[in-house]
Amino acid sequence: xxxxxxxxxxxxxxxxxxxxxxxxxxxxxxxxxxxxxxxxxxxxxxxxxxxxxxxxxxxxxxxxxxxxxxxxxxxxxxxxxxxxxxxxxxxxxxxxxxxxxxxxxxxxxxxxxxxxxxxxxxxxxxxxxxxxxxxxxxxxxxxxxxxxxxxxxxxxxxxxx
Numbered sequence: 746x747x748x749x750x751x752x753x754x755x756x757x758x759x760x761x762x763x764x765x766x767x768x769x770x771x772x773x774x775x776x777x778x779x780x781x782x783x784x785x786x787x788x789x790x791x792x793x794x795x796x797x798x799x800x801x802x803x804x805x806x807x808x809x810x811x812x813x814x815x816x817x818x819x820x821x822x823x824x825x826x827x828x829x830x831x832x833x834x835x836x837x838x839x840x841x842x843x844x845x846x847x848x849x850x851x852x853x854x855x856x857x858x859x860x861x862x863x864x865x866x867x868x869x870x871x872x873x874x875x876x877x878x879x880x881x882x883x884x885x886x887x888x889x890x891x892x893x894x895x896x897x898x899x900x901x902x903x904x905x906x
Contacts, residue, residue, distance in 0.1 A: 755793050757896065761888035763787055763796030769881040771803040772816060773873045774866065776843070777854025779804065800884070806843045810836040813869060820872025826864050835861060 770783045779801045787797040804812055814833045821829065839857060846853050859866065 757889055757892040759791065760793045760796050760892055761885045762790070763793030764800050764888045765881040765885035766790070766792055767797035767800030768803065768884045769877040770797075771801045772812060772877040772880055774813065774816075774858055774869050775855065776804060776809060776858045777851045777856075781851070796888075806840045809840050809843070813839075813873075816872035816876050817865065817869045818872065819875055820868030820870065823871050824868045826868040832865055835865065 766787055767783055770779050770786070773779075775782055780798060783797045783801045784794055787794040810833060813836045814829065817826070817832050817836075818829050820826075826832070839861065842857050843854055846857065861869070
């Protein structure tokens with residue numbers, strides 16, 4: 746997949762930026778509107794949209810409970826909220842509800858997430874932004890290394906031919 750993205754002839758910075766943006770958005774509580782959000786932001790800041798769309802799928806109904814719980818826990822270090830165990834149970838219920846909603850009913854999916862309530866959403870958003878920035882920075886750095894390695898390897902291969 747990375748090789749395919751590199752073949753798009755975009756700059757390594759654009760591709761790595763797309764991966765980082767998608768990672769950040771994936772870790773925020775924007776489930777349901779993530780794809781539209783990442784496409785709009787990627788277009789505005791001129792990063793690779795395909796890379797951003799690929800990584801935004803990190804958050805899905807199977808991963809939402811552990812990811813959001815971890816982000817909530819980080820946020821609860823800065824903003825008090827319900828116990829993490831209680832919130833984890835609510836995130837499991839949330840995932841079960843999201844499975845029943847049509848995949849194209851994105852606003853309905855987003856409303857289900859927002860219905861968690863202010864006492865959960867505030868620490869979740871705080872933690873998501875912190876975790877999202879850290880993970881996005883790491884993904885950007887790792888992506889740059891991998892993409893440059895692939896480009897150097899390709900360049901050497903061309904020189905041998």
